[in-house]
Amino acid sequence: MILILLGAPGAGKGTQAQRLMNEHGLVQLSTGDMLREAVANKTEYGIKAKAAMDAGELVTDEIVVNIIADRIGHDDCKNGFILDGFPRNVPQAEALDAMLSEKGLKLDHVVLMTVDEEELTKRIIGRFTCSSCNEGYHDEFKRPAVDNVCDKCGGTDFTRRKDDNIETVQARFETYRSQTEPLLPYYESKGVLSKVNGMSAIEEVAGEIKAVLGV
Ligand code: AP5
Ligand code: MG
Numbered sequence: 001m002i003l004i005l006l007g008a009p010g011a012g013k014g015t016q017a018q019r020l021m022n023e024h025g026l027v028q029l030s031t032g033d034m035l036r037e038a039v040a041n042k043t044e045y046g047i048k049a050k051a052a053m054d055a056g057e058l059v060t061d062e063i064v065v066n067i068i069a070d071r072i073g074h075d076d077c078k079n080g081f082i083l084d085g086f087p088r089n090v091p092q093a094e095a096l097d098a099m100l101s102e103k104g105l106k107l108d109h110v111v112l113m114t115v116d117e118e119e120l121t122k123r124i125i126g127r128f129t130c131s132s133c134n135e136g137y138h139d140e141f142k143r144p145a146v147d148n149v150c151d152k153c154g155g156t157d158f159t160r161r162k163d164d165n166i167e168t169v170q171a172r173f174e175t176y177r178s179q180t181e182p183l184l185p186y187y188e189s190k191g192v193l194s195k196v197n198g199m200s201a202i203e204e205v206a207g208e209i210k211a212v213l214g215v
Contacts, residue, residue, distance in 0.1 A: 001026065001080040001213065002105060004087070006183065007113035009172040010120040010127070011198050012205060015136055016113070017084040019206050024215055027076050030084040031064050033134065034071070036161070056163055056171030058088055058179060065095045072099065080108075089179040093186055110187040111209055113198030117173060124164050131157040142202065 003026070005013040017028040035053060038046030045067065049059040068086055071077070087093040100107060115123075126139035132155035137144055144151050148158070163172065187193040196208040 001108050001215075002083075002100070003080070003108060003213065004083045004110040004187075005113070006110055006180070006187075007198060008115065008117070008120055008176045008180075009169065010123040011113040011115045012123075012202070013084045013113065015142075015202060016206060016209055017082045018136065019202075020082055020209070025079075027081040028084055029068065029071055029077075029081050029086070031067060031086040031088075032084070034067055035059060035064075053163060054168070056168040057175055061089070061091050061095065064088075065092060068096070069099055072103075087183065090182055090186055093183055107190075107192055109213060110183075110193045111212055112184065112193060112195045113205065114195060115198040119199060120173070121166070121169055124169050125166065127164055128158045128160050130155045131159050 003020075005017055007013050014028075014030060014033075017030065020026045021028045035046070035049050039050050039053065040046070045063050049063060052059045064086055068083070072081060083096075087096050096107075123138065123141070126141070128137050128139070129135065130137070130150040130153060133150060133153040135150055135152040136142070137158070148156055150156070150158075163169075184193065194212045196205060196212065198205055200208070
């Protein structure tokens with residue numbers, strides 16, 4: 001199955017992709033996570049991407065399209081994958097269509113999670129992640145069972161993203177509205193777009209997504 005999770009910053013794309021990965025063995029391809037790794041490792045792409053990411057703007061299409069084109073060729077993507085954070089504008093969506101048709105693959109579902117901006121801001125400001133396994137948490141909505149110990153891997157070191165601050169969040173919302181929202185009519189016209197209420201609790205959103213996917 002090939003699935004795109006679409007939604008504004010903080011909508012829950014990463015959270016739901018990780019659940020689908022853990023429960024259904026689908027591979028999560030998060031361009032945000034891949035770019036953050038490239039920035040941390042100071043690779044050529046990372047050095048080029050850093051300023052745009054810190055400002056809440058999009059990294060160039062060339063970089064992210066190359067990253068995804070390379071990644072979907074790996075063996076673990078043979079049975080399908082979840083795209084989290086890609087595509088983010090119409091040219092990226094067109095590049096994805098070309099990649100898939102070249103490989104004889106088909107996009108099965110695009111799931112949009114809708115959440116209002118007040119809630120998105122709360123989610124982003126309270127978010128933190130396990131430094132070892134990247135499991136996502138939240139100060140209020142998803143605390144580890146034991147404080148400061150990761151539920152998944154037992155790690156005790158957690159990080160917060162540099163772009164998770166109130167100024168950058170506003171720029172990320174603006175980028176989403178102007179560049180990513182045009183993907184909604186794009187995928188609606190292809191008959192693959194489904195909408196779920198991303199305002200519900202994590203479990204309920206997961207249930208709605210599973211109903212759409214039929215898993
Ligand atoms: P990216 O990493 O993709 O960030 P984003 O789109 O801003 O989305 P987030 O990761 O912030 O949110 P999410 O939807 O994954 O929410 P999460 O599940 O963590 O991109 C970062 C940057 O990289 C971009 O700004 C850009 O510069 C660059 N980039 C990436 N891809 C690119 C591309 N294709 N082209 C160009 N540039 C690109 O949830 C948030 C919090 O809420 C968590 O703490 C979670 O526990 C909690 N939560 C989740 N669901 C719920 C719920 N239902 N109820 C309560 N809490 C919840
Ligand atoms: Mg994410």
